[in-house]
Amino acid sequence: MAQDFPAHASPTHSPTIPPSRPRQLSVSRLQLGDDINEQEEDPQQQGPPLISPAYTPPHTPSIDAQRHDRQPKSIPIAPSSDDPEDAAATRARFSQPLPNVQCEVRARIPTTSGQEMWLHLYQNDADEKEHLAIVFGPHIRSRSLDAPRPGETERDRMIRGAYVGTLYPGRTTSTLEKIKRDDGVPTPRNGPVSTSASQLAETMNEETPPAETDSQPPTVRIHSECYTGETVWSARCDCGEQLDEAARLMSLPQPTPASTPTSQGQHPLHTMLPPTGGVIIYLRQEGRGIGLLSKLKAYNLQDLGHDTMEANLLLRHPGDARSYGLATAMLLDLGLGGPRGIRLLTNNPEKVRAVEGPNREIRVVERVPMIPLAWRTGGKEGIRSEEVEKYISTKIEKFKHMFSAEG
Numbered sequence: 001m002a003q004d005f006p007a008h009a010s011p012t013h014s015p016t017i018p019p020s021r022p023r024q025l026s027v028s029r030l031q032l033g034d035d036i037n038e039q040e041e042d043p044q045q046q047g048p049p050l051i052s053p054a055y056t057p058p059h060t061p062s063i064d065a066q067r068h069d070r071q072p073k074s075i076p077i078a079p080s081s082d083d084p085e086d087a088a089a090t091r092a093r094f095s096q097p098l099p100n101v102q103c104e105v106r107a108r109i110p111t112t113s114g115q116e117m118w119l120h121l122y123q124n125d126a127d128e129k130e131h132l133a134i135v136f137g138p139h140i141r142s143r144s145l146d147a148p149r150p151g152e153t154e155r156d157r158m159i160r161g162a163y164v165g166t167l168y169p170g171r172t173t174s175t176l177e178k179i180k181r182d183d184g185v186p187t188p189r190n191g192p193v194s195t196s197a198s199q200l201a202e203t204m205n206e207e208t209p210p211a212e213t214d215s216q217p218p219t220v221r222i223h224s225e226c227y228t229g230e231t232v233w234s235a236r237c238d239c240g241e242q243l244d245e246a247a248r249l250m251s252l253p254q255p256t257p258a259s260t261p262t263s264q265g266q267h268p269l270h271t272m273l274p275p276t277g278g279v280i281i282y283l284r285q286e287g288r289g290i291g292l293l294s295k296l297k298a299y300n301l302q303d304l305g306h307d308t309m310e311a312n313l314l315l316r317h318p319g320d321a322r323s324y325g326l327a328t329a330m331l332l333d334l335g336l337g338g339p340r341g342i343r344l345l346t347n348n349p350e351k352v353r354a355v356e357g358p359n360r361e362i363r364v365v366e367r368v369p370m371i372p373l374a375w376r377t378g379g380k381e382g383i384r385s386e387e388v389e390k391y392i393s394t395k396i397e398k399f400k401h402m403f404s405a406e407g
């Protein structure tokens with residue numbers, strides 16, 4: 001089930017708490033260009049560890065406020081025009097025209113949890129990197145992938161993922177019409193006896209999106225690459241946990257009135273509902289855009305007492321060197337532009353405004369905060385380390401991230 005979605009980032013063994021390290025320096029003591037040698041700690045500056053439930057700030061949702069198998073609370077986003085100065089400043093920073101993107105290939109990825117996702121690989125004219133869209137659910141499709149390409153055969157289309165429904169041995173066409181004509185012909189995918197009726201039902205499901213009034217806006221997460229957090233179980237940041245959590249939320253059943261318990265406490269239609277669905281845009285902006293080499297240097301600076309923002313600055317990088325034009329362009333290609341808007345999973349206020357694009361091509365109508373698992377489970381699950389506590393406290397204090405269900 002969705003709530004059992006495995007933690008890809010977290011090791012299965014219990015986290016160990018490393019010995020204390022010197023406290024980070026305050027910004028006022030940071031001298032750019034100065035020799036970065038050992039400096040004294042200031043015990044007065046040592047705030048409470050924010051990730052430890054015992055010290056969790058009062059505005060943080062209580063442990064039982066969000067059950068792990070429920071959709072978290074979201075916050076409606078006021079139109080940018082409510083705060084013209086702020087919006088203008090952000091737009092100035094992200095005002096470049098949107099890059100051109102093209103989805104080159106899409107493939108079905110079955111996962112160890114039983115859920116399927118659709119990995120879309122994009123190329124673009126802004127950088128040389130392969131950015132990704134991880135799509136959950138059958139209704140979100142790439143325009144650039146589906147568009148016919150000159151000279152291609154039906155097999156070419158299937159090989160690059162431009163088909164509806166699912167592939168099976170012997171399938172010869174990417175289109176719905178041919179599958180309809182073939183109705184009744186065996187179409188084995190998992191065994192020799194399945195018929196095209198189930199294939200057709202699945203395909204029709206993909207072809208017929210739910211009525212917009214029936215469901216909430218699509219859920220979107222803009223994720224930036226983090227080799228350490230996603231692959232080698234780093235407890236310096238919450239990136240791996242956030243990637244897992246975004247995938248888990250997009251695999252939960254769609255909340256609708258039909259899932260309200262009956263008087264007998266049953267959920268009659270709950271299991272029949274499709275997953276919430278959504279998109280994780282996976283941007284190759286390792287280390288908040290400074291790259292893995294600089295990020296590893298930044299980690300050494302952090303072990304020397306600096307926080308994550310200071311370390312970037314000392315390496316002559318901006319605190320956050322990322323941009324989101326590619327994400328905006330990919331979301332448009334996936335059909336998520338327009339007034340219906342999206343629900344964005346983030347605590348980062350800059351991301352909310354930046355992903356909307358220079359002309360508000362994408363509308364973020366709700367923000368869903370990403371509350372650390374350790375806060376929600378009273379420390380039973382999630383990342384626990386001195387480093388991640390400092391990292392999250394710097395996100396709150398210096399990057400002004402909003403780790404609460406308040407605007």
Ligand SMILES: Nc1nc2c(ncn2[C@@H]2O[C@H](COP(=O)(O)OP(=O)(O)OP(=O)(O)O)[C@@H](O)[C@H]2O)c(=O)[nH]1
Pocket residue numbers: 222223224225226227236237239242285286287288289290295298299308312345346347348351370395401
């Ligand atoms: N330079 C630097 N980058 C880091 C550090 N820790 C994590 N990162 C990078 O930060 C990025 C993660 O940011 P996101 O997951 O998009 O999160 P966010 O902008 O903090 O905001 P949310 O959407 O609220 O999670 C990844 O590219 C990581 O590699 C660090 O200490 N230094």
